[in-house]
Amino acid sequence: GDSVTQMEGPVTLSEEAFLTINCTYTATGYPSLFWYVQYPGEGLQLLLKATKADDKGSNKGFEATYRKETTSFHLEKGSVQVSDSAVYFCALTIKAAGNKLTFGGGTRVLVKP
Amino acid sequence: GAGVSQSPSNKVTEKGKDVELRCDPISGHTALYWYRQSLGQGLEFLIYFQGNSAPDKSGLPSDRFSAERTGGSVSTLTIQRTQQEDSAVYLCASSLTIDQPQHFGDGTRLSIL
Numbered sequence: 001g002d003s004v005t006q007m008e009g010p011v012t013l014s015e016e017a018f019l020t021i022n023c024t025y026t027a028t029g030y031p032s033l034f035w036y037v038q039y040p041g042e043g044l045q046l047l048l049k050a051t052k053a054d055d056k057g058s059n060k061g062f063e064a065t066y067r068k069e070t071t072s073f074h075l076e077k078g079s080v081q082v083s084d085s086a087v088y089f090c091a092l093t094i095k096a097a098g099n100k101l102t103f104g105g106g107t108r109v110l111v112k113p
Numbered sequence: 114g115a116g117v118s119q120s121p122s123n124k125v126t127e128k129g130k131d132v133e134l135r136c137d138p139i140s141g142h143t144a145l146y147w148y149r150q151s152l153g154q155g156l157e158f159l160i161y162f163q164g165n166s167a168p169d170k171s172g173l174p175s176d177r178f179s180a181e182r183t184g185g186s187v188s189t190l191t192i193q194r195t196q197q198e199d200s201a202v203y204l205c206a207s208s209l210t211i212d213q214p215q216h217f218g219d220g221t222r223l224s225i226l
Contacts, residue, residue, distance in 0.1 A: 034214070036217075042219070043204075043217050043218060043219040043220060044204065044206075044217040045217070046214045046215070046216075049214060089156065091156075095211065095212065098144075098161055098163065098169050098211055099144070099208070099211040099212070099215075100146060100158045100161050100169065100172070101146070101148070101156075101158065101206075101215065102158070103155060103156035103157075104155075105155045106155065106156070
């Protein structure tokens with residue numbers, strides 16, 4: 001079946017540090033890839049997405065590139081802020097399967113001032 | 114603007130009781146999804162509805178779980194004879210079509226005593 005694997009946290013960083021969260025996937029079809037974020041006390045929000053190979057999704061200074069050859073969708077941000085502290089979820093959908101989301105386990109990121 | 118609304122936000126009930134969780138999707142969204150977020154299992158798909166098509170129930174963990182969507186809008190997730198392992202946050206999401214990103218509600222936190 002389809003699955004998503006992402007690095008376990010927590011990841012603790014200082015403000016202005018570089019953030020990378022690794023995400024790899026296995027899929028029976030051609031997936032669309034997503035990063036969702038859950039800030040403390042809030043619901044899941046879409047952060048960025050990419051729907052085909054070599055697409056780059058970007059939002060709020062975060063970027064992720066759809067790499068079909070390595071089945072990866074790593075999330076990066078060049079300079080994190082305290083407000084980026086959250087849990088980040090990598091996910092995929094397969095259109096033929098109704099676009100139901102398959103999530104990774106989540107990575108908690110804590111940014112210290 | 115109005116997002117996905119879920120009620121109640123919290124529900125505490127005794128083992129063996131039935132519970133109903135409600136989801137009001139964004140107006141005009143044809144696709145509606147239920148997910149469950151628990152400590153042991155992470156985020157997992159339960160069921161989805163698309164227009165007038167038969168729902169995809171492939172993620173429901175047991176026959177104690179059921180859901181309906183009336184008039185293509187509001188959805189109710191029902192859990193019968195609740196067990197302690199049903200304790201989780203139940204999330205609802207909707208999308209304009211299955212091709213579009215899903216928007217999540219804040220969830221219902223269900224605690225089974």
